[in-house]
Amino acid sequence: MVLAVTLLAAAASGPASLLSALTGGLVCLIPQAYFVWRLGGVRGGRRARQYVANFYRAEAGKFGLTVALFVMVFVTVPPSNPIFFFSAYVAAQLMHWLAPWLLRERPTP
Numbered sequence: 001m002v003l004a005v006t007l008l009a010a011a012a013s014g015p016a017s018l019l020s021a022l023t024g025g026l027v028c029l030i031p032q033a034y035f036v037w038r039l040g041g042v043r044g045g046r047r048a049r050q051y052v053a054n055f056y057r058a059e060a061g062k063f064g065l066t067v068a069l070f071v072m073v074f075v076t077v078p079p080s081n082p083i084f085f086f087s088a089y090v091a092a093q094l095m096h097w098l099a100p101w102l103l104r105e106r107p108t109p
Contacts, residue, residue, distance in 0.1 A: 008084075016080035023073050024088030031065040032096070034058075 008021075038058035079085035 013081055013084070017084045019077070020079035020081045021084040021088040023077060023079065024085035025092050027066065027069045027073060028089050028092035030069060031062040032092075034065055035062040038062075 035058045038061060039054055073079070073085075
């Protein structure tokens with residue numbers, strides 16, 4: 001979905017909008033990658049308390065990284081087209097919610 005928004009931005013308004021859409025997608029994807037990396041080392045089970053503590057630390061880090069990336073993007077590289085920036089960000093966020101639904105097993109007729 002982010003790729004579709006990025007390609008639409010490139011086709012509609014050129015390289016400046018392409019950069020806006022790309023940064024919008026990255027502002028969402030980089031914190032999510034941090035969250036997965038941070039949470040990936042510990043499993044539940046006997047270490048449930050440690051898992052929950054790591055989950056909250058990973059989520060707090062993801063939130064802080066998201067805020068920092070938003071600030072960094074708007075200070076250093078102001079988006080030339082905020083519509084594409086936020087569209088790519090929202091598209092990346094929606095994929096977290098839509099992926100389980102899109103990837104579910106469907107009964108074969």
